[in-house]
Amino acid sequence: MQDNTALNALIQALRRLPGVGQRSASRMAFYLLQHDPQGAMIIAQALQNAVSSVRHCVLCNTFTESKICMTCADPLRDQTRLCVVETPSDQTAVERTASYKGLYFVLMGTLSPLQGRGPNDIGVHPLLERASNGQVQEVILATNFTAEGEATAHFLSEALKRRGLSVSRLARGVPVGSELEYVDLGTIAHALFDRRST
Amino acid sequence: MQDNTALNALIQALRRLPGVGQRSASRMAFYLLQHDPQGAMIIAQALQNAVSSVRHCVLCNTFTESKICMTCADPLRDQTRLCVVETPSDQTAVERTASYKGLYFVLMGTLSPLQGRGPNDIGVHPLLERASNGQVQEVILATNFTAEGEATAHFLSEALKRRGLSVSRLARGVPVGSELEYVDLGTIAHALFDRRST
Numbered sequence: 001m002q003d004n005t006a007l008n009a010l011i012q013a014l015r016r017l018p019g020v021g022q023r024s025a026s027r028m029a030f031y032l033l034q035h036d037p038q039g040a041m042i043i044a045q046a047l048q049n050a051v052s053s054v055r056h057c058v059l060c061n062t063f064t065e066s067k068i069c070m071t072c073a074d075p076l077r078d079q080t081r082l083c084v085v086e087t088p089s090d091q092t093a094v095e096r097t098a099s100y101k102g103l104y105f106v107l108m109g110t111l112s113p114l115q116g117r118g119p120n121d122i123g124v125h126p127l128l129e130r131a132s133n134g135q136v137q138e139v140i141l142a143t144n145f146t147a148e149g150e151a152t153a154h155f156l157s158e159a160l161k162r163r164g165l166s167v168s169r170l171a172r173g174v175p176v177g178s179e180l181e182y183v184d185l186g187t188i189a190h191a192l193f194d195r196r197s198t
Numbered sequence: 199m200q201d202n203t204a205l206n207a208l209i210q211a212l213r214r215l216p217g218v219g220q221r222s223a224s225r226m227a228f229y230l231l232q233h234d235p236q237g238a239m240i241i242a243q244a245l246q247n248a249v250s251s252v253r254h255c256v257l258c259n260t261f262t263e264s265k266i267c268m269t270c271a272d273p274l275r276d277q278t279r280l281c282v283v284e285t286p287s288d289q290t291a292v293e294r295t296a297s298y299k300g301l302y303f304v305l306m307g308t309l310s311p312l313q314g315r316g317p318n319d320i321g322v323h324p325l326l327e328r329a330s331n332g333q334v335q336e337v338i339l340a341t342n343f344t345a346e347g348e349a350t351a352h353f354l355s356e357a358l359k360r361r362g363l364s365v366s367r368l369a370r371g372v373p374v375g376s377e378l379e380y381v382d383l384g385t386i387a388h389a390l391f392d393r394r395s396t
């Protein structure tokens with residue numbers, strides 16, 4: 001198949017997608033060309049549209065097609081609370097709980113010294129500026145409970161407290177619906193430590 | 199994120215890729231927009247190029263950008279043997295063994311009554327025509343050893359024999375480098391049945 005420069009270029013291009021290796025990329029390329037060429041054109045168009053029109057909300061850093069995203073522009077949201085998440089997906093997860101009515105800040109990543117990602121690579125400075133606007137009273141750190149997410153939360157907590165802000169972190173504990181027998185020991189230890197009187 | 203029509207359109211478009219669900223599609227879209235917008239444009243361009251320039255070889259049905267693919271156009275290949283495979287990936291696998299110098303025919307699928315794929319949905323008729331050109335003496339069936347691949351091989355074998363062609367199938371047996379203890383029983387049974395005198 002040495003004459004298939006366009007096909008090979010497509011396979012190499014698809015390998016840029018996260019989690020897609022040589023085999024998956026070949027499978028995707030063959031599938032699209034054989035069974036869904038129209039879909040291939042739709043994907044191409046959607047990629048071009050998204051790259052040209054999606055940008056970051058100047059207030060919360062999430063993806064939006066306007067200057068300010070709909071959440072930030074909503075006057076009914078509680079302007080005194082700011083929930084800090086790693087990604088737009090995390091924001092969607094919190095939003096789906098319907099138990100938070102404040103605003104968000106999306107870091108678009110975590111700090112990771114091992115991978116060379118420092119405060120300038122994620123939205124740390126815009127967050128500090130955003131949180132110091134005089135309206136925000138509490139910052140809720142909702143980064144993931146992974147090593148990197150925890151380190152990021154710790155770093156942000158210190159920086160935000162230095163600015164006189166009240167900072168909280170999502171509660172660690174036993175997941176709803178789970179049986180203690182199957183919960184990992186670290187989680188049970190945290191749940192014991194953070195126990196609340198009833 | 200109701201204002202993100204371009205982003206949502208991209209996520210929906212990426213779900214058309216085989217093996218990609220809502221979560222993977224979101225992850226791909228966020229990754230491309232955040233970390234590799236240039237890659238997104240490269241993928242879009244590659245998709246458009248491939249769809250517009252890749253077609254099927256008129257002789258062997260594989261993907262090519264010419265009328266006849268390089269393998270079929272190669273005068274040094276043995277014109278009397280035709281190896282039938284399901285996909286271009288399978289053709290590449292056989293080709294990499296460097297132990298076959300004949301020509302190929304790529305079905306681009308298998309028969310599958312359950313999924314409604316009959317002889318007209320894969321390249322059965324072009325194959326029969328191709329194999330009856332007077333030059334081909336032996337057809338080697340190299341479809342996969344799955345239920346669908348076996349059924350396809352059986353169907354093709356009958357049809358090709360009716361046309362007076364010599365038909366063979368890849369040998370079933372114990373994989374090279376494997377230990378009997380860990381080989382499934384069906385494979386050992388086939389290897390016993392197809393045993394060869396040394």
